Amino acid sequence: MDTLTALGKFREHVETYVKLNDVEWQALAPLLEVNILKKKKNFAEPGKVCNQIGLVVKGAVRYFLVKNGEEITGYFSFENELLSSYKSFLTRQPGENYIQALEDCQIVTLSYKAMQQIYGDVLIGAKMERFGRLIAEHYLICYEDRVSSFVTQTPEERYNKLMETGGDILQRIPQHYIANFLGITPVSLSRIRRRIMKISA
Amino acid sequence: MDTLTALGKFREHVETYVKLNDVEWQALAPLLEVNILKKKKNFAEPGKVCNQIGLVVKGAVRYFLVKNGEEITGYFSFENELLSSYKSFLTRQPGENYIQALEDCQIVTLSYKAMQQIYGDVLIGAKMERFGRLIAEHYLICYEDRVSSFVTQTPEERYNKLMETGGDILQRIPQHYIANFLGITPVSLSRIRRRIMKISA
DNA sequence: AAAAATTCTTATCTTTTGTTAACGTTTTGA
């Protein structure tokens, strides 16, 4: 995908939250970068401050951390979704997890420095401040739902829900990552799948 | 606590995120209300849109929903913490959970209407927009950590963590609510506690 | 093309959790 199209995707994404006129977009666009992240390469690493927020324009990434020598996957981002070690990005403290490309990715990034600069911009600051609020609110709701699913649902119910609403996650992502995402082991997910197969058969 | 002191608590809370001068505070204060919420009374209910965000000035509340005829507790708010069915508040859709006073509470509230009005205010709008962003970011980080705890920790590890960092939660909140909060049954939590007792004895 | 690594399933065994019920204690409310 060429740079201009990629930037356009970023504009589209911003505009799902706040409308921009062309002048405002001209103020924002120069601060963006379009990057390639090859499969297995890291966008963020534990111990390092995450200095970018990004929009996945093409590809998919996986969030994970290493515990007892094992990788535990907590999240994914796909096309037209933001990615960032957001806590690290916001707090300016070293992050705890990797963000790694599952496929070759194209990512439009905005640096923390540019983000702060733009919050203070007379022309577009207020709108970006609102954008910042709305994306935080958006992801807050996502996390709220996810916490609720852990408290109120069994692993099997969570998996069923993911089949209904997860889009192409189940096709694109290796199953043992999905298991982590659901808070269970890969072996356990395999058993759940078998239980479901038997019931529906 | 008298009204003025309660309002002062609200100002203090806002000022942990953005500083306000007296003029700005005079624009904000008239939009606030100080309410009493008696024990067992609901601040929010499923099926109703949550029209207020509130600051707990005194007391504590519990978030729960009813599933299969049973109450499942997902969260709490204590003194100097915000409370709201935030998803419902933001999306203007009916909420799914109760927010109920665990003790007699004093709560400073700000309505959705007032919040939108203040976002558009020339004098203080930009600052409140930033406040809205920062609290969303703050709670986003809280939820992110909580999701992470479900994915990477066992119930026993979550309980140990809560003992270390949970402040007076364990003293103030009935244990079966804590169990829900940790994503397990009350019986299971009782067993975990016994295991820990034996080990440390 | 062959070797290595990854992925998923299945089996076995152990541990943990869920479920239900009983019991004593404490708290609540009429």
Add this chain to the structure above:
DNA sequence: TCAAAACGTTAACAAAAGATAAGAATTTTT
């Protein structure tokens, strides 16, 4: 104050999940 409700622990059993290992199928790498 007295009965009812709520709370925490324990027990017994069933269900589910974790740990480990083996094996087949697929994908990746060399």
